[in-house]
Every structure is written in structure tokens, then in C-alpha cells.
Amino acid sequence: MSNVFYQEKFQDRHNGPRAEEVQEMLSYLGVQSLDQLIEQAVPSQIRLKKSLALPAALSEQAYLAKIQRIADKNKVFKSYIGQGYYDVTVPAVIQRNVLENPGWYTQYTPYQAEIAQGRLQALLNFQTAVSDLTGLEIANASLLDEATAAAEAMFMLYSARKNKTANVFLVTPNIYPQTLDVLQTRAVPFGVEIRVADLGEQNLTEDIFAALIQYPAADGTITDYTNFATAAHDKNIMVCAVADLMSLALLTPPGEWGADVVVGNSQRFGVPMGFGGPHAAFFATKEAYKRNIPGRIIGVTSDASGNYALRMALQTREQHIRRDKASSNICTAQALLAIMASFYAVYHGPQGVKNIATRINDLTKLLNKALQELGYEQINKTYFDTLRIVVGDQAGALKAEALNNELNFFYQEGIVGISLDETTTFEDVETIVKVFAKIKGKSWNDVELRGLANQLESSIPSEAVRTSPYLTHPVFNSYHSESEMLRYIKSLEAKDLSLCHSMIPLGSCTMKLNATTEMLPLTWAHFGGLHPFAPADQTSGYMQLINELNDWLSEITGFAKMSFQPNSGAQGEYAGLMVIRAYHESRGEGHRNVCLIPASAHGTNPASASMAGLKVVVVKCDAYGNIDVADLRAKAQEHAASLNSLMVTYPSTHGVFEESIIEICEIVHQNGGQVYMDGANMNAQVGLTSPGFIGADVCHLNLHKTFCIPHGGGGPGMGPIGVAAHLVPFLPNHEIVEISGEQGISAVSAAPFGSASILTISYAYIAMMGGDGLTDATKTAILNANYIKARLESHYPVLYAGANGRCAHEMILDCRTFKSVGIEVGDIAKRLMDYGFHAPTVSFPVAGTLMVEPTESESKAELDRFCEALIAIRSEIAAIETGEIDQKENVLKHAPHTAEIVSADEWNRPYSRQTAAYPLPYVKLNKFWPSVGRVNDSQGDRTLICSCPPMEEYAEA
Missing domain, CATH: 3.40.640.10 (Type I PLP-dependent aspartate aminotransferase-like (Major domain))
Structure with missing residues (x-):
């Protein structure tokens, strides 16, 4: 028969087991077909009676052609809108080797520290950079976006307030609208009053628990808040600053003028706008609040050999322990984007970052001078990157001319806001001047820009000029050539286990294939380069994608x-x-x-x-x-x-x-x-x-x-x-971009469509799988889980199952009985690293258990390797149970084993080096070495060090 109509199915690439492997697993389970297994696992009363009505699945090539057509509908104009979002230059070495690299983007949250030292170091670098730039002692490893970070700060300060009757959060009127929108949403359930009023000492009344400052202000102006912060503290009112991280290279850090908390967005540090995200927010505060700070903190400790090691610190604050008493519901952060921002700081170093900030400021000063030469009034007397030009009734004509030149400005009642950024060039300033000159009926040649460049005056008040150093740690002063930067990135990547190495069988976390074709459009300029508040007629590609999704x-x-x-x-x-x-x-x-x-x-x-x-x-x-x-x-x-x-x-x-x-x-x-x-x-x-x-x-x-x-x-x-349908009218709206009706709740995130750029990935997945492919993926996930259950249940009790003895897509292995011989579930998790695997979910939802989810993307061969590893570990536990092996001196208690330990001259353990490092034959073929031994958690919490320490100082601590 002719093959002329053959088309390769993406689902055959997404699903791990081949057809013959599916049949082998079904036979092992004692069923005739996949549908028979589904009938046993999924109650009949909840099963759909019809197939999903989705478009036919596209091949990878057809999908890429379609998404290119969609991307082309987006118009990427030069964006000078500002409002917390700026165009950036992503260093190519970071884009290719981090953002586009599955060795970085397929890693899991670093709960298993021994196989996550690379990203933990990158996140520690992020915390250090944030602490340095904000002038505060402690920072977390990122939050979701600037607006929600401000809301987290409000809640933290509300919980920590000294006057428990105070319930007013004083907010500057000069704040980004989207941040105020989210603050209002978060305030409602707690009865917090958001009071928008000038930040004058006369407004510091007894009912206020904290005040929020935008720095620089939303209109771009710069003010010294030292006296205000002092007056606030005198009245037990705490101060939060929402700061532009790039500006802090030139401005006095808020920690130095009295802020208790500084939040903001690290997007300017090499992360594309992406129509709103994802971007890593930052949160810095005083050490006094280290047990109140939301999100994750990376801390320094040591491993079993006393070597430098990192971990997530103070994990008792996690929601699964404190539940409704948790300080926040934050579960995911923006680790990958924080890592990118940290590498940006490492690559550029203190002088490079200052040069970028200074250039932005100088070009802004040049534009200001030129527009004044043309006869325009520019309102801002102080500024970092933002000008406000009075255009009055010429606003419409100016906007039309700007759009003719593919420029987006921020328009507000006869005033045009222009925010410059890292990508702005001298030639861009010339183009802007041409537009404004034409509206005045003048020639842009009337302004001698190059001459004006030599006449620039400071736009930052002297009392707000930064004098303190930042990014002084060697990590920010060592990797400025691309060769050195590439090697540094790769050295950290090599310390981390990701889906590049093996399956990550985490229950409830679904670590499945992130296909390369799904990821490709993410870094295309027509998706990455759009401002979230760009005019609607420039975003039709995104809107098509969002509407179809x-x-x-x-x-x-x-x-x-x-x-x-x-x-x-x-x-x-x-x-x-x-x-x-x-x-x-x-x-x-x-x-x-x-x-x-x-x-x-x-x-x-x-x-x-x-x-x-x-x-x-x-x-x-x-x-x-x-x-x-x-x-x-x-x-x-x-x-x-x-x-x-x-x-x-x-x-x-x-x-x-x-x-x-x-x-x-x-x-x-x-x-x-x-x-x-x-x-x-x-x-x-x-x-x-x-x-x-x-x-x-x-x-x-x-x-x-x-x-x-x-x-x-x-x-x-x-x-x-x-x-x-009855809840549709109440879906979240947005202050700047209307996306819901009058009854819609106020915003829950900073951007109208959240982290819009990564929607391209899910869009790709559904488009290439189609309805039948998605259904087959679900069935395969259930098959893989039940296969693992069948293979392991004679070795580890499986806690729960459905009426027919089947599980859904995951199962819980009970490890509590091993406590009788001194083996904890954590010991099994650490020993799995020696076999080349990340542990399943540990002690959730039941303490002392492992929750396993294989997903549909793993082949039978990989499932078998994982099962063989757990069965081998069960045999190691059995040797302890029989007394053959000591309860304290055994391979599980010493796991994981590093190359340094195994290759040391001295070996005095009651098991062989071979047992430690190569417990099964397959491990020899592709050994992943943990970079540190077992991490000392309690030491890290006792002595919390959450920025990059000089090694000699750490040794003393």
C-alpha cells in the first residue's frame, strides 16, 4: 500500500512506551487492552461519553508553520511605554545555554539539594545581587511578579505590625496601576484599607501599619525618602519600596534610606518582556524578618564531609507543613528567570551593570535636552530613564506619527511618557526627536544631538546618588569573557540532575516531556518582544493564540x-x-x-x-x-x-x-x-x-x-x-487592559494574561497532540503508573488504590515500616541519587512515604530501570533487617556518594566502593555524580547564610 498519505504523529514522540512495550505492560497487568485497564481504573460514572472536540493534530513541521504565521501577526514596535516593563538585550550565551537548554529548564524545584547544587548556586547569586542592589540583608530566591511581590510585602508587614489595631496600608498615588490593582485584590479578605495619599509626614496617622513607595516613582521622578522613613519608623510604621533594580546601580538603595522591605522585578536583567512574563520578582528585607519572608530562601550549609553546600533554608515555612497558617501560598517561584537574571549580573559585573544604567540615563538626558531645544516642556526635574512631555491637544497627531515610525509611548491626558531602556541607541533617540520635531513643524536637523551630548547635566539629585559598592563578590567579577561565562554556566549545569539524565518520578508534579518543538517559539522576537500594554492592533497574534487556547x-x-x-x-x-x-x-x-x-x-x-x-x-x-x-x-x-x-x-x-x-x-x-x-x-x-x-x-x-x-x-x-457559566462574569479584570466585565474581580497578577509567552508551549502541545492524542497520553500515564505499582507492590506496600485495585496516574509507597531498623524515607531518597534518579515526592501527602508519578513520557525501559533501583534498595534494607548490615553504618545512611568520596585513598566503610557508586550494571553506562554528600539541614537553619560568602568567612561561621 502506498505511503503517500503517511504523516508522523507527534504523540508517538511524546508518549514513551512503543506499541510493543504497551502490550508487554498490559500483559504484566493481566489485561487485554488499554481500554480495559481504563475501565478498571476510572469509575464509569465520570467517564466522558464523547471524544474531545479539538482540531486535528498537526505534525511538528505543520505546527511550526502555523505558529510562525501567528507570530507574524504581532507587531514588534520599539517600546518606550515603561510602566515596569522594558526591552532588554538577552546575552546570547545565556539565551542559548540557559533559556533554551533543557539541562536548565527541565530541572525540578531543588528539594533534593545534593543533585541541585548548580541552580542553588545560581539562585544564591540572585539573592546576593538583590541584597547588594537594594541595600538589605536578606533576599529570597524570587517571587511571581512585581505586583504580587508588593502584595506579599503588604501581608508580611501586616502580620508583623506592632499596633495590632492598625489596618491601613498607605500607598503613594505615584504607583504603577497594575500594582495598585493587585494590592486592592489582596487587601479585601483581610479588611486592610488601601489608602492612596501623598507620602507626607502629615499623613502618617495611627491607623497606618506600613507605607509603600515607588522608587523611582511611576512617573519617573526621583525623591529622597530618608526623612519620610525616619518619621514613619518613629510612629511604628514600616516602609516598603517598589524599586527598579537597574536604577539602583545609580540611586541610593532603599535599604540605606530606611526601607524595611524592597520588592520589584528583575526583568531588566536580561529577561524578555514576553507580553507580560514570566519574570522573576525580587523581595529583600531586614534579617529581623527572615522567618516571615514569603517564598524560598537559598542558604549555605555543609555536607557530610564538611564541604560547602547549599539548600533551601527554613523549609518548615512551606505550605504543606503550616497549611492555613502559612505566611504565603507561594509554591512555585520564577527560578529559571531568576537564574537568567543572576547570570546577567555575573556576566556584566558591577562595572558592566553600572555602564548599562549610566548609558540609559545619559540617553534619557540627551533626549530631554533635545526635546527642550524643540520647545517642548518636560515635566520631570529628576529622573533615571523616564521623561514626561507636555503635548496638549497635539497628542493625537504625535501618537499617529509615532506609530508611523513604529514607536510606542505612554499616553496620559496631554502628556507623553517615554521610558528608555538597555536596547535604546543614539539612533533611536534621533528617531524620537524626528517625530517630535515634525509635530512642531520643525526639522530634526535643527537639533545638534552630538553637540548636546557634551552638555548633559545630572538628572539624579545629589542626595539620591549611590555611593556604596555592589556586586563585590568574586563571582560577579570573574566571568566577563564569553568563554569564561560559558564554562561557568556549564559547570553549574553539570551539578544538577534534570530530565536530560533520567525520569523525575515526582508524584503530583508531573515531570513530563517538554518537547523541543514546543519550546522553539518561546524565544522568537515576535513573542518575546511585546510589551503587555502594547496597543491591541499590535498583539493580534497573541490574542489569536490566547483565544484558541x-x-x-x-x-x-x-x-x-x-x-x-x-x-x-x-x-x-x-x-x-x-x-x-x-x-x-x-x-x-x-x-x-x-x-x-x-x-x-x-x-x-x-x-x-x-x-x-x-x-x-x-x-x-x-x-x-x-x-x-x-x-x-x-x-x-x-x-x-x-x-x-x-x-x-x-x-x-x-x-x-x-x-x-x-x-x-x-x-x-x-x-x-x-x-x-x-x-x-x-x-x-x-x-x-x-x-x-x-x-x-x-x-x-x-x-x-x-x-x-x-x-x-x-x-x-x-x-x-x-x-x-455562572462564574464567567467574575473572572479577573485588569486596570490597564480590560479583559473581563464590570463584575470581574480586580487583578490577581501584574500582567493581563500572566506569563503570556509560555502559553506558546501549552498551545503547541495541544495543537500537535489533538483530542485523540491527549486522551492517549492520559491513558498511557495511567498505564505507566499501574505498571510501576504492579512491579513494586510486593516490595513496598502501596497505600491506596481504587475499587478494582488500580491507581490513577500516581501511587504512594509506604516506607514507614523501615523506621524499625533506623531507615527513614529520606535515606531512600538520597540513595536513589546513587542509582541516577531524583527521588519521588517525599513524605507527602503521608509522612514516611514516597509518592511516585511516572507520566506518559517515560519508556518501559526507563520505568524498569527505576523499579530495579527501588527493588535493589529494598534488598539493601532487607540486609539491615536481617542484621547482616549495621543500622548506622550502611550504604543508605551514607548516601549519596560523591566521586570525591568514592575515589579517596582511604575507604573504611562496611560495603565496597562498587556498591556505593555502581549498585546496578546500568549505572556504569551513564553515571550521574552528586556534587556534594548529604547536606546538613539543621546547621543551615541555625546559621542562616543566604548570600554568597567568602569561603574563609563561611569556614569561621
């Missing part, structure tokens, strides 16, 4: 509409709960404030509920790990008058399709509540069932899990929410 995800989830604004899963949870809140208020039922949450829920669930101002009531789970329906019914009826919602994960966090889920939804609805479904486990639903079909009202999707956006070492993520 909305339709596809609505079909997949069974909902009426999506909001793409939430830029993480936790943000999606919060946004969904705030939408439910607005819905109840619209019906005169704003008093509904009780949220039912199963005991097995993700830790972000109760944290998000608390942030939304809800009272958490825990619902029991039965002996099989399922929601106790009787307990749910009793609590729903008990709180019927005030029931707001139920937060439920499906399949459950225990890896089971609960049979009673439809009944559960009905109980909540009967008692006046709404059902919020956590979409973390959507990878087991797509094409087989859907949140809307089951009965949920709102669900967030972790696009960085089910829909192939890579985890990036701990972010970026995207957490869009889908809602049923």
Missing part, C-alpha cells in the same frame, strides 16, 4: 471560559476562590466564609483559602484514603448557612479516582457552596473525564504539569482557571 482548554475542562491571568498554580487557587467570593457577594451572600478541605489536600489549598479570607474546616479521609462522605455531608450541613466552597483534588492526592466525587459535588451544591477543583492531577483526567462533567464550578490548571510548560528548577508556572 481558551477554546481548547474550555473543551478539555468542560467549562465555559478560562482566565490566563494567574501565573502559578497557587495564584490560580487564590483567583478561583476570589471569583467564588465575588459570586456569593453578587447574590447577597457575602457572609459565606467556610471552606471545606480534605485532610489529604495539597498544602497550598488551605493557605490559599486563608488568603481569600476563608475559615478552613477539615474533612476526614477514610481508611482507604478517600474523602469520608459522611463527614463531608455532616460538615456541609452544619455550615450550610455559611458554606462558601469545597476544595478538592481529583484524582485524589492519594492517587485514586474516588468513586463518590459526583455525590461530593452534589452535597456541596445542596448546601449552598461552590466546588473548587485543584487541577494538579489533571494529567489523569484529560480526555477521560473533566472537572465540568464531574460537577466542579471552577478549576485551576497547572500548565507546568499537565500541559508541558517545564518546571525550570522551581518555576515558571501558569495556573489559569476555568469556570462554569
